[in-house]
Amino acid sequence: MASKRLARRDVGEVHFDGWNRDRRQGVADGVRVVGVRAGIDDDAVRAAERAMEGFDDCALHVELRRLDRDAEPACLVADQGVDLRERQRTVDVGLPAAKQIQIGPVDHHDVHGAGFGKETGTPSKTALAMPDRIVSATSTDGSISVVAGITTDLVREAQRRHRLAPTASAALGRLMTGAALLGAGLGGRERLSLQVSGDGPLGVLAADVVTLPSGAIGARGYAAHPTADVPLNARGKFDVARAVGNGRMQVTLSYEVGQPYVGIVELQSGEIGEDIAAYLAQSQQIPSVVALGVLANPSGIVAAGGAIAQVMPGADEATLARLEERAHAMPAVTAQIGEGATPETLIHALSGSLGMRLHGEKQVRFSCRCTIERVEVALLSLGRDDLDRLADEQPETEATCEFCGRRYVLSSDDVRRLAARLAASTGA
Numbered sequence: 263m264a265s266k267r268l269a270r271r272d273v274g275e276v277h278f279d280g281w282n283r284d285r286r287q288g289v290a291d292g293v294r295v296v297g298v299r300a301g302i303d304d305d306a307v308r309a310a311e312r313a314m315e316g317f318d319d320c321a322l323h324v325e326l327r328r329l330d331r332d333a334e335p336a337c338l339v340a341d342q343g344v345d346l347r348e349r350q351r352t353v354d355v356g357l358p359a360a361k362q363i364q365i366g367p368v369d370h371h372d373v374h375g376a377g378f379g380k381e382t383g384t385p386s387k388t389a390l391a392m393p394d395r396i397v398s399a400t401s402t403d404g405s406i407s408v409v410a411g412i413t414t415d416l417v418r419e420a421q422r423r424h425r426l427a428p429t430a431s432a433a434l435g436r437l438m439t440g441a442a443l444l445g446a447g448l449g450g451r452e453r454l455s456l457q458v459s460g461d462g463p464l465g466v467l468a469a470d471v472v473t474l475p476s477g478a479i480g481a482r483g484y485a486a487h488p489t490a491d492v493p494l495n496a497r498g499k500f501d502v503a504r505a506v507g508n509g510r511m512q513v514t515l516s517y518e519v520g521q522p523y524v525g526i527v528e529l530q531s532g533e534i535g536e537d538i539a540a541y542l543a544q545s546q547q548i549p550s551v552v553a554l555g556v557l558a559n560p561s562g563i564v565a566a567g568g569a570i571a572q573v574m575p576g577a578d579e580a581t582l583a584r585l586e587e588r589a590h591a592m593p594a595v596t597a598q599i600g601e602g603a604t605p606e607t608l609i610h611a612l613s614g615s616l617g618m619r620l621h622g623e624k625q626v627r628f629s630c631r632c633t634i635e636r637v638e639v640a641l642l643s644l645g646r647d648d649l650d651r652l653a654d655e656q657p658e659t660e661a662t663c664e665f666c667g668r669r670y671v672l673s674s675d676d677v678r679r680l681a682a683r684l685a686a687s688t689g690a
Contacts, residue, residue, distance in 0.1 A: 396446045396479060397605035398622035401613060405577040406585060408618065409446050410569035410608035411626060412599055413439045413481075417556055417566035419628040420483055423667045427491035428558060430464055432500040435556035436534035438469040438483040439568045442626050444513075444538070445471035445479060455514040460532060462507025463490035468665075472631070473624075480629030482665040500556075506532035513541055535568070542572065549573045549582060551589045551612065557596035565599040569608045581616075588614040630666035637661040637670045641677065642684050649681035 396411030417435035420426065426434060437456055445454040448471065455470035465486030474480040495501040509529050516522040525545035530536045539552040554568035571589075573582055592611045595603075603611075609618055640661065641649065652659060653674040661670045672680075 392599070392602065392604065394626040395605060396442060396624050396626055397609060397620060398446055399609050399613075399618045399620045400574075402617035402619055405574055405581040406571055406613065406616065407574060408569060408571045408609045408612055409443050410567070410605040410612070411439070411443055411446075412565075412567045412605060413442055413626055414563060414566045414599065416442070416481055416626055416628055418563040421563055423628075424484060424488040426485065426488045429491045429500050429502060429505045430485050430488050431558060431563060432556045433464055433502045433505055433534060434467055434469070434483050434485050434488075435563070435566050436502065436554040436568070437467050438481050439554050439556075439566060440534060440538045440552070440570075441469040441471045441483070442479050442481045443568055443570045445473075445481075446622065446624060448473045448479075451518045453514075453516040455512075455516070456538075457512045457514075458506060458509065458529070458532075458534070458537070459512070460507035460509035460529060462505050462509075462532065463487060463492065464505045464507075465490075467506070472629075474627075474629060476625075478625040478627055478629075480631075481626060482628060482630045484664045502534060503532035506534070508532070511537050511541060513545070538570070542570075551585055553589070553592070553595050553612075555594055555596035555599075557600055565596045567595055567599045567605075567608070569595060569612050571612050584614060584616070585612075588612055628666070630663060630668065632663035632666060632668055634670055637672070638680055641672070641680055646681050646684045646688075649677055649684065653677040653681065 392412050392414065394412050394415045396409060398407070398409045400407045413435070416438060417431065420434055420438060421431045424430075424434075437458060441454060441456045444456075448454060450473070453470060453472045455468070457469075458467040459465075460467075467483070467485050469481065469483035471479055471481045490505060492501050492505045495504070506529065509532075511527055511529055513525045513527075514522050515524075525541060527537070527541045527544050530540040535552040535554040538554075539550050542548045542550040542552075550573070551571040552568070553570075555566065556563065557565040571585055573585065589612065595608060598608060598611065605623075606620065609620075641659065644652070656677075657674055659672045659677055661672070662668070663670075
């Protein structure tokens with residue numbers, strides 16, 4: 263079978279159309295193939311994609327090792343990610359601009375001078391012992407709902423796994439925290455995914471959450487360019503907006519049954535919190551207060567967390583005014599967490615004199631769903647001819663999950679078995 267050669271000598275990309283056989287959709291449906299000399303046949307890719315089962319949107323890149331040289335680093339100059347403009351079943355972004363949205367203050371220490379290295383300050387002992395968890399509450403008069411959480415360990419684990427630069431840590435930390443807060447009400451096999459696609463140096467940012475069998479919230483995320491960094495802004499804070507740039511944010515909610523819900527909004531500022539608030543106002547018509555923060559010092563992540571307050575249907579203007587007033591007066595969430603604040607503390611700081619009824623608590627932890635089976639499905643998309651070539655030319659094929667950094671190594675015999683499996687499934 264004639265193959266079309268890769269346009270670039272050493273790097274090619276396989277992108278799927280965003281939908282899998284079991285109709286699940288998520289973020290970063292792509293496989294990056296590094297060091298491939300053989301071509302990729304388009305027909306074979308489509309045939310393998312149609313044969314996929316259970317591929318859970320796990321972003322992977324695949325390094326192909328040659329006998330005569332070490333593995334080449336998987337470094338793409340431009341990561342195209344997912345073209346949000348080509349998504350289907352989207353929410354109309356031509357709605358009126360978001361109104362009555364107040365973004366809570368977010369504070370950061372200057373870590374750029376020294377990077378993540380020598381420690382210059384420490385959080386309180388209470389903060390160090392504070393477990394990651396999310397708490398939901400509703401006002402006794404039913405006018406507002408608030409969900410607040412501590413995500414320090416979650417963001418710290420993401421920074422460690424991906425070796426994130428300071429600004430990348432702030433951006434991805436905010437996105438993962440926002441996803442965890444929005445996903446606090448998920449049940450069963452439902453999944454919430456957030457993807458930010460901007461033209462800044464960070465490129466694509468992605469985070470998704472599920473409810474784990476234990477009932478905890480499992481979150482994961484990645485940045486296309488984790489080492490991208492920019493100078494502090496004029497206020498001496500992380501310039502997340504500049505690192506993200508202009509673009510769009512996609513929110514995908516996948517249910518156990520039926521089609522996923524997909525909402526897309528233009529980025530309002532690139533600061534993440536304001537963009538989530540704009541999504542809630544434009545796509546769900548819910549005025550909201552969103553406060554997300556990541557506090558860091560030269561030793562790494564000190565505190566992370568956030569809160570989202572939503573005005574319930576039927577609430578009067580006085581309630582909204584009080585909520586906005588509290589958002590203005592509330593200290594930065596990261597400053598509160600660094601001093602030992604709990605999610606309940608954040609809820610009461612935001613709700614003020616309103617009586618609040620706590621009705622839900624969940625633990626939060628970093629959790630990835632990558633498996634060797636999903637790696638094999640990704641490789642099957644290359645097609646039988648290219649799998650045969652890989653088995654002949656490469657002693658090992660190494661795949662790395664971009665969400666968690668876990669590495670999978672397949673021998674040439676493993677690749678040959680995949681080629682045989684593909685041939686059997688297609689009757690070739």
